[in-house]
Amino acid sequence: MTHGAGTPPTVTRRSEERSRPDGPKATQDAWPLAVLAAVFTLAQLVVTRPTLGMGWDEIVYTSQVTTHHPAAFFSAPRSRGVSLLVAPVASWSDSTVLLRLYLALLSGLGLYLALRVWRGLFPTRVLVVAGAFFASLWVTLFYGPQAMPNYWVAVGALIAVGAFLRHREDPSSTGMLWAVVAGATLMALMRPTDAVWVTIPLLVLAAVWRRPRLLAAVVGGLLAGGVPWVAEAYASYGGLSERLAEASRIQGRLGLYMAVDDQLRSLGGRALCRPCTGEMPHPVITLWWFVLPVLAVLGLVVAVRAGRALRTAVPLACAVTAALPYLFTISYAAPRFLQPAYALLAIPVAQALWYLVTAPRGRWRTVLRTVVVVGLAGHLAVQLTVAVHTANRSAASRGDWARTAGGLHRLGVTPPCLITGHESIPIGYYTGCSSGATAGNNENMTAEEIRRTAERVPVAEITRVGSRPNGYARTWPVHRVEDYDIRVAPAPDTPRE
Known part of the structure; x- marks a missing residue:
């Protein structure tokens, strides 16, 4: 060595x-x-x-x-x-x-x-x-x-x-x-x-x-x-x-x-x-x-x-x-x-x-110790502030998902069910439903599969207010919940347009 x-x-x-x-x-x-x-x-x-x-x-x-x-x-x-x-x-x-x-x-x-x-x-x-x-x-x-x-x-x-x-x-x-x-x-x-x-x-x-x-x-x-x-x-x-x-x-x-x-x-x-x-x-x-x-x-x-x-x-x-x-x-x-x-x-x-x-020795030791202590104290204050801010912001967004799930339950979308569209994975989880997507990184279904699912269980399509829904959901009734437009597929015994 x-x-x-x-x-x-x-x-x-x-x-x-x-x-x-x-x-x-x-x-x-x-x-x-x-x-x-x-x-x-x-x-x-x-x-x-x-x-x-x-x-x-x-x-x-x-x-x-x-x-x-x-x-x-x-x-x-x-x-x-x-x-x-x-x-x-x-x-x-x-x-x-x-x-x-x-x-x-x-x-x-x-x-x-x-x-x-x-x-x-x-x-x-x-x-x-x-x-x-x-x-x-x-x-x-x-x-x-x-x-x-x-x-x-x-x-x-x-x-x-x-x-x-x-x-x-x-x-x-x-x-x-x-x-x-x-x-x-x-x-x-x-x-x-x-x-x-x-x-x-x-x-x-x-x-x-x-x-x-x-x-x-x-x-x-x-x-x-x-x-x-x-x-x-x-x-x-x-x-x-x-x-x-x-x-x-x-x-x-x-x-x-x-x-x-x-x-x-x-x-x-x-x-x-x-x-x-x-x-x-x-x-x-x-x-x-x-x-x-x-x-x-x-x-x-x-x-x-x-x-x-x-x-x-x-x-x-x-x-x-x-x-x-x-x-x-x-x-x-x-x-x-x-x-x-x-x-x-x-x-x-x-x-x-x-x-x-x-x-270091002499005056430099005192100076450097002061710099380190002040620096670490400031660093800790910054990290805790950002951590609390991030936790609060995350809690708010996840609270939105939970409230949207409550709105879906009031509309009759209860398990077993399927959620598609915007943020379907987290909203589906909070609702107790499966989630589906016909495109994008989470694609796992086709539009035809979603239509067939709607004949058996409640299905809802979620979009941001004013956003265009997927083709299979354009004729479904629209409901406003939180910041979302929710289109719920008609029940199988309900006449469709």
């Missing part, structure tokens, strides 16, 4: 020994991580609130395993990992509050386990700061208790990369080898393509170092989590290439795009920025995004000087490859897409912050 200039080898060895878990002290060192995870769990419930209704994507994932609602159309890019994650609750209960509590607890446990893997590579104080940084981001607080995949890709990435480095330093640690498998499997179950992007540096390093066990662990994890997605591709889409092509179409045709500005626009609390137009958020909201890479690079410099470059360079490299497809290959943005990159960048960022408050 190479030591930086001015850093005595004995000092480096002592710092590494202090960061290595050992007996009772290891248990004591784990307590700060457990406290952090508990605070994170409570913060999710306070900010997002367990009563927050189900979102569009959550409905798609959850409806696959619940017996209380018909399964929504499951498009090509999606993977079944989230459905498996929520199955222990959603398979027998339709309580959103219970599901939120379950996911918040699970998110806290996931963060704790992911950070524990890194003990032995960095002191606990660094891991606590890294975990606190990632957990305090509004996108983490908002999506932690939701049935969405990106947070779990981030947890899997932390586990896989940390265990990879632990096993590299101690090849006898069989447990860390299995942790690599577990982390890669979790990522691939949630989003197979994300898992591949995250693990590119790991695959390259394992091959260069000639570590067949590490290489097999990464590949084995990817296969274990990705095989169900591949099998479904052949069963439902005609093959893997066909599913990938359909996934690309749904995502706007993958190619070379500049989505960096789209991601910046989404930082103000836009869950999905598609199309991503409008003004940029206030600079106070986006400032942290520009400071983040600077701190990450500083963390790498500090690690190189301390002789621990690899421990920092690997998560930094994995963060870069995780972010690349969402910054340069798609034409829209969602802040949650970058959660795995944020989680991995948290490691070098935490090192940089500790360096800034401990390394």
Whole structure:
């Protein structure tokens, strides 16, 4: 191991020994991580609130395993990992509050386990700061208790990369080898393509170092989590290439795009920025995004000087490859897409912050400590403000769906039933109906199938007020509910025009 200039080898060895878990002290060192995870769990419930209704994507994932609602159309890019994650609750209960509590607890446990893997590579104080940084981001607080995949890709990435480095330093640690498998499997179950992007540096390093066990662990994890997605591709889409092509179409045709500005626009609390137009958020909201890479690079410099470059360079490299497809290959943005990159960048960022408050001497130490404390306080205030704003706005839109469902029930559209047209998936879920579409990314029926369905069960077509309905619904009676025009198919024994 190479030591930086001015850093005595004995000092480096002592710092590494202090960061290595050992007996009772290891248990004591784990307590700060457990406290952090508990605070994170409570913060999710306070900010997002367990009563927050189900979102569009959550409905798609959850409806696959619940017996209380018909399964929504499951498009090509999606993977079944989230459905498996929520199955222990959603398979027998339709309580959103219970599901939120379950996911918040699970998110806290996931963060704790992911950070524990890194003990032995960095002191606990660094891991606590890294975990606190990632957990305090509004996108983490908002999506932690939701049935969405990106947070779990981030947890899997932390586990896989940390265990990879632990096993590299101690090849006898069989447990860390299995942790690599577990982390890669979790990522691939949630989003197979994300898992591949995250693990590119790991695959390259394992091959260069000639570590067949590490290489097999990464590949084995990817296969274990990705095989169900591949099998479904052949069963439902005609093959893997066909599913990938359909996934690309749904995502706007993958190619070379500049989505960096789209991601910046989404930082103000836009869950999905598609199309991503409008003004940029206030600079106070986006400032942290520009400071983040600077701190990450500083963390790498500090690690190189301390002789621990690899421990920092690997998560930094994995963060870069995780972010690349969402910054340069798609034409829209969602802040949650970058959660795995944020989680991995948290490691070098935490090192940089500790360096800034401990390394300088004299007046500079006081100045830098003040800057760091003020900066972190401002950062936390901004993140909490955006998180609360986003949660409130989401609650309002989901409340609209619930009220529209109530209006449909009053019109006689009750299960079993079918909802088509605008936002048919979420409104159908809240109404207890199936959802259908004859065109677009969620196409799953023909107009003739909808007409035949209307002969058996209630069917309603939903459009925005004044918008043109589909041809099969143009003669159906129109009713105004909330901001929608609802056309309900006449009952089979009612004369039709």
